[in-house]
Amino acid sequence: DAGVTQSPTHLIKTRGQQVTLRCSPISGHKSVSWYQQVLGQGPQFIFQYYEKEERGRGNFPDRFSARQFPNYSSELNVNALLLGDSALYLCASSLVGLDREGKLFFGSGTQLSVL
Amino acid sequence: AQKITQTQPGMFVQEKEAVTLDCTYDTSDPSYGLFWYKQPSSGEMIFLIYQGSYDQQNATEGRYSLNFQKARKSANLVISASQLGDSAMYFCAILDDYKLSFGAGTTVTVRA
Numbered sequence: 196d197a198g199v200t201q202s203p204t205h206l207i208k209t210r211g212q213q214v215t216l217r218c219s220p221i222s223g224h225k226s227v228s229w230y231q232q233v234l235g236q237g238p239q240f241i242f243q244y245y246e247k248e249e250r251g252r253g254n255f256p257d258r259f260s261a262r263q264f265p266n267y268s269s270e271l272n273v274n275a276l277l278l279g280d281s282a283l284y285l286c287a288s289s290l291v292g293l294d295r296e297g298k299l300f301f302g303s304g305t306q307l308s309v310l
Numbered sequence: 311a312q313k314i315t316q317t318q319p320g321m322f323v324q325e326k327e328a329v330t331l332d333c334t335y336d337t338s339d340p341s342y343g344l345f346w347y348k349q350p351s352s353g354e355m356i357f358l359i360y361q362g363s364y365d366q367q368n369a370t371e372g373r374y375s376l377n378f379q380k381a382r383k384s385a386n387l388v389i390s391a392s393q394l395g396d397s398a399m400y401f402c403a404i405l406d407d408y409k410l411s412f413g414a415g416t417t418v419t420v421r422a
Contacts, residue, residue, distance in 0.1 A: 237403075298360075
């Protein structure tokens with residue numbers, strides 16, 4: 196079975212542009228979470244979606260938005276890119292909302308560089 | 311507020327030896343879960359081990375074990391019989407409502 200897949204793997208944008216990152220969860224998983232990992236730091240929570248509804252949002256500006264589709268795949272959009280948005284964006288899926296054992300299954304991420 | 315502290319930015323270990331990675335946490339919840347993830351250079355976060363706050367025994371998963379000291383709020387990861395493939399970043403995380411809060415990570419380099 197395929198794991199969590201993310202596209203694209205790498206992306207280069209310039210300041211002020213907009214970007215869309217895509218994620219397909221493991222088959223049967225209904226929850227998708229997005230994390231931002233800046234170089235040298237641990238991942239920071241951005242969003243969680245479950246059954247196409249937003250369940251939680253981290254401390255990120257409104258330039259960041261996301262949605263989940265009927266097939267449970269998800270998109271993360273970032274508008275008006277800043278240099279500080281350069282990071283590895285990780286998508287993770289779980290069977291339901293994050294359960295007690297927290298078994299999130301992560302993809303390999305999208306490396307976004309903003310020039 | 312930072313909930314997870316990993317004080318070791320980098321560690322070297324000889325192949326076949328054991329290594330302990332430190333993690334301390336801060337939470338006011340009586341029930342919580344602690345996790346360790348491995349991140350190789352490929353970028354993917356790989357789940358290693360889980361410890362529940364009410365679990366009576368320390369968690370073990372193959373060569374990974376967790377030294378859980380609840381009163382000290384520490385959850386150190388022990389990797390036994392290190393292998394070259396263990397070279398990676400290791401992150402400690404705590405379940406905070408519906409999300410994981412990660413520490414800054416520790417880089418482990420295994421030497422042959």
